[in-house]
């Protein structure tokens with residue numbers, strides 16, 4: 384675990400050192416859980432967005448895109464339930480003055496029991512080797528049984544307070560924290576305040592005078608921009624059910640506990656798609672979208688074992704099925720995407736609050752009804768983090784040296800080709816520029832002439848550039864260059880005229896999309 388934490392720290396500093404992610408307002412020591420994307424980060428992020436957008440809008444004839452404003456009419460958030468219910472339970476420690484999410488403190492306590500069980504299992508595994516029977520050990524070992532009971536009891540109590548009939552039981556939650564003896568990690572004390580609900584939406588004012596100004600919110604999800612445009616798109620696009628609306632955009636949440644770098648941010652980006660369907664077909668479509676979305680993730684080649692579904696036990700009152708796609712991050716399996724069957728809740732609520740009829744006339748059945756919705760919702764930043772975590776490697780080379788390399792999927796890499804003149808003379812820089820001038824229209828190229836070739840390769844490995852080309856004396860004679868592959872480090876001599884055809888297919892988003900069909 385400690386080793387994994389070290390790796391994660393290295394990834395965070397690598398992101399900064401190589402221009403992927405900087406703390407926001409860095410010269411003022413940053414702003415909590417807000418980050419900026421640097422020169423390489425923005426390219427990777429744009430490529431992720433393109434991969435998602437094209438897989439939705441290009442590959443599905445019945446999915447179209449929109450780009451709704453961040454500011455929305457305040458009634459939107461009343462209708463969606465966010466004003467009343469988009470809350471996290473928070474608790475303060477009076478001694479350290481630090482604020483925590485009460486549910487997270489309890490979840491961490493459960494994780495401690497799980498860790499203890501896991502450690503016992505690992506110890507026994509080492510002791511007994513191949514003859515180790517985990518199921519039997521779990522059923523008989525006293526320490527495992529004791530911790531399993533503590534875990535089960537706590538899990539049961541936690542479920543009870545979270546699912547209390549009138550909403551989360553805040554007093555019950557505090558009692559669990561006291562009974563479990565959970566202490567503040569900073570002060571080490573149990574001097575806790577009561578648990579309170581905290582609304583996660585950021586508020587601001589629109590209008591110039593205090594009297595005339597009205598409170599508006601920074602959207603906490605992009606989905607509502609799609610729901611309020613359902614009629615506009617359906618009518619102007621003459622869309623027939625089933626059809627989808629996709630959108631990429633910023634969302635804002637005043638997270639109480641913002642941790643793990645870009646995993647939980649206060650300003651982040653979502654890629655959401657609402658798929659409008661006939662009522663009664665939702666569970667079939669839910670299953671189809673689960674499969675489609677998992678395929679999209681696994682298509683990146685990170686290994687099926689690094690993904691899993693986490694079906695929700697507790698469903699929001701408007702949902703009749705929900706699952707998360709989790710990815711194996713250095714800090715455990717974590718949610719990257721949510722897939723939700725949202726019934727007709729959102730459209731019905733907007734119809735009620737706006738007084739507009741929001742329905743679909745089905746020409747096949749001659750009936751009008753409010754469509755049901757399957758939503759797929761993925762965080763760009765979490766996707767970015769999962770790609771970084773999986774691609775980062777500190778590799779020991781056969782000659783005893785090490786290199787840090789990002790094995791980014793070539794189609795997502797910020798720079799696709801680096802071109803180096805071996806030396807700065809004899810017309811080599813000019814020849815290298817000529818190659819770039821020819822290829823820059825097809826993919827992102829970078830020119831580098833500083834330092835020895837070996838150092839230049841290392842710099843390109845560190846930003847995940849899949850191909851490097853070196854222009855040398857022979858190039859000037861026969862128009863060939865050495866082409867080096869990032870992952871294998873193999874070099875081969877190729878004609879300049881062949882470079883485009885060798886590289887383009889491998890680095891294009893199209894190559895990824897074709898594998899999805």
Ligand code: GAP
Nearest residue numbers: 604606646647648651719720721760761762765
């Ligand atoms: N419209 C549904 C919705 O917003 P969600 O599970 O709250 O559902 C969807 O969020 C996705 O947005 C998550 O799976 C995650 O990838 C991303 N996300 C949510 N909160 C985030 C945060 N504070 N920082 C970064 N990404 C976040």
